Amino acid sequence: MTDRFHPLAAGSGTAIGLGTGDRVRIRNAHGGQVVDTWAFARPDPAEHLSMEHTRTTLERITLTVGDHLLSSRRNPMLALVEDTSPGVHDTLVAACDPARYASLGARADHPNCADNLRAALRTAGQEVPVIPAPLNLFMNVRWDRDGHLTWLPSPARPGDAVVLEALMPQWLVLSACPMDVNPINGHRPRPVDYQVRTRAPSLS
């Protein structure tokens, strides 16, 4: 059953409960916006989407359609089943948090993805002791030969979307990244939206 598109306000987060086979379309409604993405297994959120396990098995820093993204226990957790964007996503960089904004000269109480994650999970009745490395959808962090990283504007165009399929029951958490101090969101964080397609229609 395909749901309507739900708005995700600029700089805000949400947790979406998914069963195996459910799909979420994450749409860059206005273009140029990074979406920090995490997944936590249900019922045990100590198993979470892991960028380091995913890179190790894919033997890549990057993602491409058809990839299975792994959990911290190396179980397949999400599949990247569709991507109409230029395919630029980041697996290297930590979520923004108060200390990150302070280090960039902004106020430490700036909205941030780490707090968005915690608040979204709390709404879902979940607590996690640590903030795992996120999958930064649409985020353009470029590496060079010597390993230096450069933060660049997202190349996602208005309407570009990624579809993720849940490969286990989970909480999928999205944060429309509030970063406005470096250029990753073009210095202007924007809303995105998302749509959920459940594998089987409800029988009720």
Place this chain on the structure above:
Amino acid sequence: MTDRFHPLAAGSGTAIGLGTGDRVRIRNAHGGQVVDTWAFARPDPAEHLSMEHTRTTLERITLTVGDHLLSSRRNPMLALVEDTSPGVHDTLVAACDPARYASLGARADHPNCADNLRAALRTAGQEVPVIPAPLNLFMNVRWDRDGHLTWLPSPARPGDAVVLEALMPQWLVLSACPMDVNPINGHRPRPVDYQVRTRAPSLS
């Protein structure tokens, strides 16, 4: 006060309690050996050394002498104060675990760094819910322009060493990586050794 060198047998792990200012010299006694390295804050091990926060602040995949390595709460946790090796260390790849060996065609009960971490922390009376991404000292994983990763033999020479300084009270965990299925340890895991220099001599 400088301690003697302690042997760390091929494929084994250990946890070392450190105070602020204490230093550990990790020596590649025979060359060519990867050492998976973690740090957990005392008294709260939910704060741990984080490769993703370190990369973000350094704006690099790589490490160099003088770098401060950050915790999951973005606090300075370790300083890389000396490195006589070619300086090739990995921040991208997850610790080997039973599922990794199974996926490479080896037995799932192969010795592995994740179990070494758990056992070492248990000896220290600690439990952690997740295995953070390790700092893989002396490990040679090369990236290319397109983000593909290649596992290569460690270029560390016999006697090459790294010195880490604790910037907060912590458990430092080392695992002489038992990987013999890919070439990172030259298909022959070897022992390493380490030496601890405490900041102040004991008054006892």
